Structure formats: C-alpha cells, structure tokens
Amino acid sequence: MMSNDIERISFSADEIRMRVQELGAEIARDYRDDPEPIYCVGILKGAAVFFTDLVRAIDHPVAFDFMIVSSYGEATVSSGQVKLLKDLDFSIEGKHVIIVEDIIDSGTTMHYLKQMLKGRHPKSIKICAFLSKPSRRVAPVEIDYLGHEVPDDFLVGYGLDYAEKYRNLPYIGVLKRSVYE
Ligand code: PRP
Numbered sequence: 323m324m325s326n327d328i329e330r331i332s333f334s335a336d337e338i339r340m341r342v343q344e345l346g347a348e349i350a351r352d353y354r355d356d357p358e359p360i361y362c363v364g365i366l367k368g369a370a371v372f373f374t375d376l377v378r379a380i381d382h383p384v385a386f387d388f389m390i391v392s393s394y395g396e397a398t399v400s401s402g403q404v405k406l407l408k409d410l411d412f413s414i415e416g417k418h419v420i421i422v423e424d425i426i427d428s429g430t431t432m433h434y435l436k437q438m439l440k441g442r443h444p445k446s447i448k449i450c451a452f453l454s455k456p457s458r459r460v461a462p463v464e465i466d467y468l469g470h471e472v473p474d475d476f477l478v479g480y481g482l483d484y485a486e487k488y489r490n491l492p493y494i495g496v497l498k499r500s501v502y503e
C-alpha cells in the first residue's frame with residue numbers, strides 16, 4: 323500500500339513489527355516478578371495502531387484503557403494546549419500504568435498526561451512511545467520504552483496522521499512537502 327503522497331519510507335511494516343516485538347518482550351521482562359496486570363493506556367487516536375500491536379507482544383496480563391487528547395487538530399504545529407476529550411474508564415490508583423503513544427514530538431501532550439495521571443497515585447507509571455523527535459522537545463519527557471528516535475521530518479502512517487489522513491498506512495513514511503505546503 324504505497325501512497326503517492328509519501329516521499330520515502332522511514333520504517334517498513336516488517337521493521338515496525340520487529341521493533342514492536344522487542345518492546346513487548348522488554349516490557350514483559352520488566353514486570354515478570356509482579357503478577358498484577360499492566361494498565362496500558364492508549365492515547366487516541368494516534369496510538370491506536372501501535373497499541374493493538376504492542377499489547378499482543380506483551381506476555382503478561384494487560385488491561386486496556388484509552389484517553390482521547392488532541393493538541394494538533396488539523397494544524398501541522400502543536401497548539402501548545404492539550405484538550406482532554408475522553409478520560410480513563412478505570413481508576414489507576416495502585417496500578418501499574420504504561421502510557422502508550424505513537425510519537426512524542428514537542429512533549430506537550432505527554433508532559434500533561436504524565437503529570438495528570440501521576441496525581442491519581444498509580445503504583446508505577448511509565449511511558450512507551452514508538453517514535454520520538456528529541457529535536458522538537460519543548461516540555462521534558464522521560465521515555466521508558468522507545469521504538470526509534472527520528473529526525474524532524476513530517477511523518478505519517480502507523481497511526482500518525484496529517485489532517486486525519488494516512489493513519490492506516492502499514493509503514494511510517496515522510497509526507498511530501500507539496501501535500502501540506
Ligand atoms: C499527536 C501524536 C501525539 C502528539 C505528540 O497527536 O499522536 O499524541 O501529537 O505531539 P506533542 O509531543 O507535540 O504533544 P494529535 O494531537 O495530532 O492527535 P491524534 O493522536 O488524534 O492524531
């Protein structure tokens with residue numbers, strides 16, 4: 323599935339699959355001494371695709387929950403303000419939580435989420451992101467499980483969108499400038 327709007331592929335579906343398996347194995351290893359479920363919190367909509375792959379790669383009990391937040395809307399740069407559109411269904415007090423994101427860019431979304439969820443007294447809270455763009459960071463974020471660091475390219479696919487498009491591409495690619503300029 324190659325879109326004409328893609329300049330080049332950054333991570334193929336196979337490369338993604340391999341890295342997700344490694345992340346899942348790393349997570350299962352880190353929690354193996356505690357039989358309690360890991361509350362994986364997917365941040366919709368971007369994390370939807372990565373989330374469903376990741377949880378199936380974790381050989382440990384996992385509970386699902388989701389939040390919907392948006393800071394970009396249809397813009398290409400973060401508004402700097404995070405809108406909480408859907409909160410968790412469950413209390414995370416005393417639970418092991420992993421926040422799952424497709425990408426950490428300026429860090430605004432994750433900084434906001436971690437502060438907020440920390441305040442609900444989980445037993446532990448960690449961050450798992452498939453991609454990170456450290457060169458764009460505005461708010462500090464410590465990532466516990468990271469798929470790949472990436473340069474400041476406009477990436478889409480595997481959950482990442484531009485104006486809600488391209489999320490279903492099975493690979494991650496650089497969007498042609500002509501599409502958004
Ligand atoms: C994107 C991405 C992260 C966030 C990262 O979500 O999925 O959640 O931006 O950017 P930041 O580190 O600069 O905050 P977006 O707000 O576009 O919503 P979406 O997940 O529905 O695409």
Ligand code: MN
Nearest residue numbers: 365366367368
């Ligand atoms: Mn998002």
Ligand code: MG
Nearest residue numbers: 368394395483
């Ligand atoms: Mg988006």
